[in-house]
Amino acid sequence: MSEWKRKRFWKEVGVAPVDEGFTVELDGRRVKTPAKAALVVPTRGMAEAIAAEWAAQEDEIDPRSMPFTRSANAAIDKVRAQFDEVAEIVAAYGDTDLLCYRADFPQGLIDRQTAEWDPVLDWAETALGVRLRAHSGVIHRAQDASALARLAAQVRALSAFQLAAFHDLVTLSGSLVLGFAAARGWRAPEEIWRLSRLDEAWQEAQWGVDEEARQMAETKKADFMHAKRFFDLS
Incomplete structure (x- = not known):
């Protein structure tokens, strides 16, 4: 989980449509999961919920305050694979x-x-x-x-x-x-x-x-x- 323990490095958070759904962008760069997969979710509503969590982060990223992000990561990195x-x-x-x-x-x-x-x-x-x-x-x-x-x-x-x-x-x-x-x-x-x-x-x-x-x-x-x-x- 070391990749979570870092300072906020972005200014703008956005939601963008992609081929398989929607993704979240930080200063135009797409968010990835802990396993480095593309964070692509099926609905705009889910992407907006995730984006709101990233926008709410202050100095240090706190994954405990990001339940939608964690659930999306689990769906992509764990459930989809197994x-x-x-x-x-x-x-x-x-x-x-x-x-x-x-x-x-x-x-x-x-x-x-x-x-x-x-x-x-x-x-x-x-x-x-x-x-x-x-x-x-x-x-x-x-x-x-x-x-x-x-x-x-x-x-x-x-x-x-x-x-x-x-x-x-x-x-x-x-x-x-x-x-x-x-x-x-x-x-x-x-x-x-x-x-x-x-x-x-x-x-x-x-x-x-x-x-x-x-x-x-x-x-x-x-x-x-x-x-x-x-x-x-x-």
């Missing part, structure tokens, strides 16, 4: 989906999971053509192979930029179905994130809030919201 591997990792969440592993005690939590998670599985049956089976307990129970294959095909249909964001939507929520629900706008991303935290919220209501865990959850929520914005701009 698309099949990333798609396989993400699709595998369908067989261990958070929404399918239900509590067997207490009844209040069982009822809440049923009321809040079943509608997402209902949506997936219509929108994704797949009905995943829910069960009590944490022991793994394999889902139907044909259902998983249909979900995997929809993951592979994403572009590299979409998959970079979708990877985070799924891994942060622990659910392939919630990832699709966020990507396809089933409900507001804040509501989908809340559904992914149902068990944690129940524990907090019973035993109180652990401040360190709460801060970690807020960081993950911010990352989830960013992933949704990046997906939409893809």
Whole structure:
């Protein structure tokens, strides 16, 4: 990451159309990724978001303040180069989906999971053509192979930029179905994130809030919201 630790050397930041999309220019010179690939993104909106991050840098470049740039770099340098591997990792969440592993005690939590998670599985049956089976307990129970294959095909249909964001939507929520629900706008991303935290919220209501865990959850929520914005701009 040494290439990030440098002073700002440019005065003007611009967005320019290129053959495969849009790029960002610093004093007329095109930005490259850490792997020295051309930073070309699919939409003007994404390029403008990246350009705004570069324009906001002051004396020293701070990559922590540049989430769109980092996500675009990941899409180009990592996801595009290892698309099949990333798609396989993400699709595998369908067989261990958070929404399918239900509590067997207490009844209040069982009822809440049923009321809040079943509608997402209902949506997936219509929108994704797949009905995943829910069960009590944490022991793994394999889902139907044909259902998983249909979900995997929809993951592979994403572009590299979409998959970079979708990877985070799924891994942060622990659910392939919630990832699709966020990507396809089933409900507001804040509501989908809340559904992914149902068990944690129940524990907090019973035993109180652990401040360190709460801060970690807020960081993950911010990352989830960013992933949704990046997906939409893809």
